[in-house]
Amino acid sequence: MRKSLNRLTLRQMQVFLAVCDHRSYSRAAEAMALTQPAISLQMRQLEELVGQPLFEYVGRKLHLTEAAEALQRACLDVLGRLENLDMQLSDLRGSLQGQLRLAVETSAQYFVPHLFAAFRARHPEVSLQMAVVNHAQALKRLSVHRDDLLIMTMVPADMGLEFLPFLDNPIIAVARSDHPLAQRSGLQLQDLTSHLLLVREQGSATRAVTEEYCHQKRAHFPQTLELGSLEAQREGVIAGLGLALLPRHAVRRELADGELVELPVAELPLRRSWCVVHARDKQLSPVAQAFFDFVRRERGSLTALAERFAQRVQ
Incomplete structure (x- = not known):
């Protein structure tokens, strides 16, 4: 050297x-x-x-x-090893301490704080550093081992990843309550295509999966408006700009308040799973391993929590 x-x-x-x-x-x-x-x-x-x-x-x-x-890769490795050492020393003292570095795709940001709160109730000396990213950014962070774990959909098969599906992520069609389609029943995805569709930026997993699904269903939207975030999509629908295909968890409050309505489209919801992910060759810190094991053990109760969210907006 x-x-x-x-x-x-x-x-x-x-x-x-x-x-x-x-x-x-x-x-x-x-x-x-x-x-x-x-x-x-x-x-x-x-x-x-x-x-x-x-x-x-x-x-x-x-x-x-x-x-x-x-x-950058070397610094992340050195500092990560020191953090792991600190956690291992804490573990030897009989307590789990340290920081969980977690990156989550945008659609998961509404549920993950509840997930971490349940984990921290058992391990109160663990802190969280959470980055909210789109799918393309998540893949880049994976390539440089920037985070302990990621929560994402559409896990690539060619990156040597260990992943655990743990929660359904239903994507639905939403509109403002006074939209012409809001009063109709028995809709088909094709019925939406004559209306303006608000879409996420390139690199978004939600955009990629919905575009692929609509292509499979031969539902082509000639009018789209690109907005740079899920929040902007949601506010655009509330403002009356158009329709959007969004994760139900992201709009549960607006559905409950009546600002938005879920359109009864026969081909929806589109169901994908959130997964907790890490590189297969990455040695997890004690905190990251404990969180991964917690998610594995608690998958049943996490599903029940998600169902309670859904019931609150019906």
């Missing part, structure tokens, strides 16, 4: 990973409670130790060089 890397500090690793996460010196400085000049100085010193540039600007956007991507 080159001698210069011996001078690499844990603090530099943490600052570097913050810049990688935020793709911005100023946002990394805010997250680390440092000044932007301090971040810049740390990164210049780190580049000197590595002997190669770590970042480059294309337009006004910060990109990682190949050296930075290699360093």
Whole structure:
């Protein structure tokens, strides 16, 4: 190992990973409670130790060089091993302590806090760092082992992943209560195609799975409007912009309040499962393993919880 890397500090690793996460010196400085000049100085010193540039600007956007991507993987590995050591030492003392780094796809963000609350009731000294991402971002994070576990749908078969399906994720058609289709019964998916459909951004699992399903059913929507998040879709439907195909869990409050209605489409709901996922060759931390085992054991009660959510909006 080159001698210069011996001078690499844990603090530099943490600052570097913050810049990688935020793709911005100023946002990394805010997250680390440092000044932007301090971040810049740390990164210049780190580049000197590595002997190669770590970042480059294309337009006004910060990109990682190949050296930075290699360093990112190494830093995540080093810091992850230290976290695992801390958890193992806590385990030896008879208590489970540490942080669970969890990435969840957008459609799961409404249920996961309830899931973690049930887990934390048994392990009160465990904390949570949760990132909400779309499907494409989830796959990228998996490739660099950014998180302990991910919760996602559409688990790819070619990435060597261990996954556990644990909860149904029904996707339904929703409209505003005064929409012309809201008063109709016995709808077919084809009946929706003459109306404007609000869709998620490219990279969204919900968009991918609904587009594939509609293609299979030969239901083609000539009019679509792309909105950048599930929340924007939901608000767009409430505003009267059009229809949307959304996870039922994401709109349960709006359905209960009468702001939205679930359209009685014969081919819906489209059912997919949320899965808890990790790389097959990844050694889980004690906290991550405990959470994975908890989900495995409690699948029955999680389904019952989801059914209670559904009953509240009927």
